[in-house]
Amino acid sequence: xxxxxxxxxxxxxxxxxxxxxxxxxxxxxxxxxxxxxxxxxxxxxxxxxxxxxxxxxxxxxxxxxxxxxxxxxxxxxxxxxxxxxxxxxxxxxxxxxxxxxxxxxxxxxxxxxxxxxxxxxxxxxxxxxxxxxxxxxxxxxxxxxxxxxxxxxxxxxxxxxxxxxxxxxxxxxxxxxxxxxxxxxxxxxxxxxxxxxxxxxxxxxxxxxxxxxxxxxxxxxxxxxxxxxxxxxxxxxxxxxxxxx
Numbered sequence: 313x314x315x316x317x318x319x320x321x322x323x324x325x326x327x328x329x330x331x332x333x334x335x336x337x338x339x340x341x342x343x344x345x346x347x348x349x350x351x352x353x354x355x356x357x358x359x360x361x362x363x364x365x366x367x368x369x370x371x372x373x374x375x376x377x378x379x380x381x382x383x384x385x386x387x388x389x390x391x392x393x394x395x396x397x398x399x400x401x402x403x404x405x406x407x408x409x410x411x412x413x414x415x416x417x418x419x420x421x422x423x424x425x426x427x428x429x430x431x432x433x434x435x436x437x438x439x440x441x442x443x444x445x446x447x448x449x450x451x452x453x454x455x456x457x458x459x460x461x462x463x464x465x466x467x468x469x470x471x472x473x474x475x476x477x478x479x480x481x482x483x484x485x486x487x488x489x490x491x492x493x494x495x496x497x498x499x500x501x502x503x504x505x506x507x508x509x510x511x512x513x514x515x516x517x518x519x520x521x522x523x524x525x526x527x528x529x530x531x532x533x534x535x536x537x538x539x540x541x542x543x544x545x546x547x548x549x550x551x552x553x554x555x556x557x
Contacts, residue, residue, distance in 0.1 A: 316403040317355040320388035321411035323364035344414035351418035354425035361395035424497040434502040436495035452557040454492040464532040
């Protein structure tokens with residue numbers, strides 16, 4: 313299976329403009345993400361998909377592959393499809409890697425790729441067990457529940473499922489809850505189809521793109537990871553990463 317790893321990287325950001333170009337221990341964040349993806353064994357090619365010439369020039373400066381895409385894409389998924397089309401080579405699947413996770417584990421990328429290799433898997437992603445009430449009841453932490461086959465049933469900003477008759481302080485002792493890790497893999501034909509589906513009511517309600525796919529009958533395989541990701545969302549997040557070196 314030939315898999316294209318796409319790193320969407322926008323310059324504009326409400327909370328942290330220009331963050332792909334922030335320098336972390338001598339390297340820009342987009343370079344660190346790119347180099348991590350290169351270590352994934354099951355990725356055939358890697359390309360950055362950006363809407364800004366400053367990011368384009370930075371990726372070119374370290375010898376990376378990059379394409380300039382439409383600045384008006386509503387999501388990273390749409391930017392992935394345009395990058396695939398511009399790249400012009402034949403691939404079986406695409407993995408969408410967040411451009412603000414400079415320490416992403418290459419093994420997690422391979423885990424998603426391995427799921428895509430299984431029969432009848434259209435979309436693949438990861439989840440991690442929730443271990444604190446802060447995460448469980450934080451609306452910014454997306455939760456996922458899945459069936460006995462490991463396929464997603466629903467994603468929500470609320471805690472899922474609701475434990476009737478159990479005090480919320482005891483929920484973690486009575487059930488295993490999982491948070492969604494925002495790493496997606498798509499079969500190419502599936503990627504082409506999901507990008508033309510109109511926004512769904514569930515997607516609008518929770519502001520979660522993946523609910524559009526669930527609502528329209530697409531199957532999302534969920535792999536379980538024990539690795540904790542760390543995304544850079546604000547300048548303050550940079551102060552938390554010193555220990556990672």
